[in-house]
C-alpha cells in the first residue's frame with residue numbers, strides 16, 4: 128500500500144520546487160534575441176538582481192550552474208598561481224577550493240569541520256601572518272548546503288578588517304539567495320555568487336556573479352578570464368547576444384523574470400521571514416524527536432549558525448535512508464541525502480539526511496513534510512520523542 132499518488136513534494140536542497148507561474152512563463156517558442164520584448168525583459172532584470180543581493184555594484188549572468196558560478200568568480204579574481212584562502216564548513220566550501228585549485232590557483236583551506244561555524248580569530252590570525260599580502264581573496268559559503276552551517280558574514284568582515292588585510296571577500300550564496308537575509312554592500316562583500324535553481328525557483332541553468340566597483344578595478348583582467356568567463360563584457364555589452372558569448376538562455380530568462388516578480392510581490396524581507404519561521408518549525412520538530420532518542424539530532428547545535436533554507440540532521444544509520452525511502456514511496460515526499468558527512472560506500476552514509484526548505488515553500492508544505500516524517504518514524508519503529516508536529520505547528524502559529 129502506498130499513499131504517494133497526488134502532487135509530489137521534492138524537499139531536497141536544490142533544485143527546489145518550481146512554481147507553476149514560472150513553468151508557464153517558460154512555456155513558449157523562441158523569441159527574437161536581436162530585438163523586441165526580450166531585450167526589455169533582460170534590461171529589467173539587472174536592477175532586480177542587484178536589489179536581491181543588496182548591492183549597487185555590478186552583476187554578470189552566465190549560462191551555467193553553481194559550479195560555473197564558482198569558476199566565473201575564480202577566473203575574474205585570480206591569475207594562475209595567485210593565492211586564495213578558502214573557509215570550509217562542509218562539502219561545498221571544499222568543492223569551491225577544489226575548483227580553484229584545478230584552475231591553477233594556489234589554495235589554502237581553513238577547515239572548520241562539518242558542524243562548526245568559522246572561527247573569526249583563526250581567520251584573523253592567518254591573515255595577519257600573511258604579511259606580504261599574497262592572499263588575494265577569502266572565499267566562503269554563506270550557507271554550506273551539505274552541513275547547513277551559516278557563516279556570520281559581518282563578523283568575518285570584521286576579522287578581515289581587524290587584520291588590516293586587503294584581500295577581497297567572496298561569498299557563495301547559492302543556497303541562501305532569496306531565502307536568508309543577505310546584504311552584500313552593507314556587509315562589505317566584494318564578490319558574491321549564486322545560481323537560479325534554489326531560492327530563485329527556476330530550473331538549473333543560470334549562474335550569477337555580483338561584484339563591487341573595487342573588485343572590478345582590482346580584477347577582471349586576470350589570465351584566467353577567458354572570453355566566456357570574463358565579467359567585463361557582460362556588464363557593458365554592446366549587443367544583447369554578447370551577454371552570453373552566443374545565444375541567450377531565452378526560456379530561463381522568462382522563468383527568472385516571473386520568479387523575481389513573485390519575490391517582489393511578496394517582498395524580499397517577508398520572503399526571508401517566511402524561510403526563518405518555516406526553518407524554526409523544522410528545528411522544533413527535530414528537537415522533539417531528538418528528546419526521545421539521542422541518535423536524532425540536527426547537525427548544527429546552535430540555531431544562530433543554521434541556514435534558513437536547508438537542515439542537515441543525523442538519525443543513526445541506516446535509519447535516514449530507511450526514512451527517506453519510506454517518505455518517497457509511501458507518501459510522495461522526497462528528502463535529501465546526507466552530503467559530505469560520510470562516503471556513500473560507508474554504512475554511516477545511511478545515518479544522515481537533509482531537508483530542503485528553499486524558495487517556493489510554505490507552511491502547509493513544511494508541516495506536511497514533517498507529519499510525513501513523523502508517520503515514517505512511526506511506521507519504521509524508529510524511536511523518537513513525542514510532540515514534534517505540535518511543536519512545529521506552534522512555531523507556525525506564532526510566526527504567521
Ligand SMILES: *Cc1c(COP(=O)(O)O)cnc(C)c1O
Nearest residue numbers: 192193194219270271272301302
Ligand atoms: C547547490 C550549491 C552549489 C552547487 O551548485 P550546482 O548548481 O549544483 O553546481 C554550490 N554551493 C552551494 C552553497 C550550493 O548550495
